[in-house]
Amino acid sequence: MAEQPEEVLRFLEAVKALEEIDDDAACAVAITKVLKDWGENSARLREIRQQRVLNLREQGKTWQEIGDIMDVHYTRAQQIAKGLRGNKRPTKKEAEA
Template sequence: MTDQPKEVQRLVEAIKALEAIEDDAEAARAATAVLDAWPDYHAQLREFRQQRVLALKAQGKTWAQIADEALGGVHPTRAQQIATGKRGTKRPKADEAPTAE
């Protein structure tokens, strides 16, 4: 985890702090509060990332450079999609099967 920015480390630590709550009801309430607020924060993070990608493009970076340097090696096409605000598709992980609820 040391290669992650300190802000990401703090977010992970906050999640671990929720997991450390011993009282099950209190832990569930805290997790619910975070999940209830998450859609707003998620949208804010997506917009923030989009603006930074656009700023990099305005500085003359190529989509390949942006994809590699700023987005962790995604495909350059994905960097362009992020710049336009297009959302990625959610795919189940290889070891997960879709479940019906």
């Protein structure tokens, strides 16, 4: 397994900590609170990733190089730059436009 950035490890540790809550009710409540905010944060993560991919492109990286960096196919890197989701649906912003 490739080395994970510290932030990814912290996120995975947080998920594990939720799973390890002994009290079923407390665990369910904690996870519900996380999931209530997940949608907004998921969209924000996609926006940040898109901007970073665009930044890499502006730095002169090829789509192949960006795909390799992200461990995705170069066409997926292009889709991310356009704001397309994996299922090819437009982002919420695009749908509202």
